[in-house]
Amino acid sequence: MKLLDKYILSKFLKTYVFVVGLLVVVIMVIDFTEKNEKYIKNDVPAEAIIQYYMAFAPWIANLISPITVFITTVLVTSGMAVKTEIVAILSGGVSFRRMLVPYLI
16 A cells, blocks of 8 residues: 555545434434433433433444545545645545545455
8 A cells, every 4th residue: 555545545544434423323312312301201220321322323323424434535635636736646646536545445
């Protein structure tokens, strides 16, 4: 794996983990606020709520994963374009198709 691949892949994975984590937290907070009244009304113990959200987080992360891949691709590519990194990569003799290899991984 070339240095360029590692650079783009690391930027992509960092952004992907951040976006997924952020969306999962937002969705869990919204879900908790919607169900909070029912938890209080039915005297649900805190351990059961924590256990529910520990199982809910991976499920929701898997559910939103396809759209977050798209969002991450757009964010990373636009960030590289703003810093003119794409122009530098293409000017350095790397073909556009070769530059897209880390995105396909």
